[in-house]
Amino acid sequence: MRVLLLILTMLLTLGAVDAFAPSLAIADPIPAQAVNKPTRVNITKRSPHSDKIESKDTGMALLFWGFAAATLGGALFVVTRRNLIAAVMGMVGCFLGISAVYMMLYASFLSVIQMLVYAGAIMVLFVFVVMILNRPEDEPVAPTGRAGQAIGGLAIVYLVGRLIFMLMKVQPPNPLTAVQAPAPIELPGDILNTTEKVDWGSVKAVGWDLFGPGLFVFEAISILLLIAVVGAIAVARPLHEDQNNAGEPRDIPRDEAATNAEAAHSGGHA
């Protein structure tokens, strides 16, 4: 009896060691196998919060319809409102709906970025410019005749129909539907030739792709943003010979002021 128990304990211990072997191998700094032959050891690290929620129930469908209604309603609000502040607020609602739809597409990082960049930064910029302008619109919609309206309406209906019929026929290449949890993607890990499974659309997955294959595009985008900032300042800077700014103190040197006056004189009428 005691011998049997000993054998059972040994078997259980061996099983536990076998089960925890990957983590033990990761804890080992330099596996002997990796030093001798540089073949790929197939060690898989699971992410600590693996996304396993499969949500194909009615509640998720109702949530989708709600957020889709918020998105389209906000967009219609933008296009139809006469008041600029109301249009901006509709835009914020539209962006929040889009962010929730991104979350339903399991793009969690892009969802948060959408909320921060669009609903935060860009909308603040728009509100700022609306406050600078501070002028109600006389006639919001371009005047067209009845024939023009009919042609435009028919064109929009045709475009909507073609788009919807084309997109509804899109066959997914895998039988999963979009609300089911996507499989975690495997990334090549650290120097130990491990692979790591991270959640679909997480910061790690997107960052691996952005700083791996997309590194050049990332650098190009940073240069583009620099150019855009410099260009925005150069375009929106007030000309100092404008009569609206006559009361402002001038603290620029004389030669720069002369250059500005020359630029204003040559380019001010364009």
Added chain:
Amino acid sequence: MSDILFNVGYGHFLVLAALLFLIGTAGVLIRRNALIILMSVELMLNAANMTLLTFSRMWGDISGHTFALIVIAVAAAEAAVGLAIVVAVFRGRRNVDVDRLTTLRH
């Protein structure tokens, strides 16, 4: 019918993005205020982003997320430059009606 209502698939997201793009196009075409036109352009960029994310999810390729991130950066740059142009135009002629910006036509 209940299949369309309760079984949300890729087609739903694509149709939502298409409708968003259409609303943005209509805003660019029918409105005359330059600010509203800029906002409609942002709507169209967001619709393109949603399509990118849906196709990325559909094919299991994460590079669509990278592309969407780059589109967001380009949209931010476009908003900054566009709003600067709007402010410059407003400073010169006190309105931002795009139908009256006909100086370059003559």
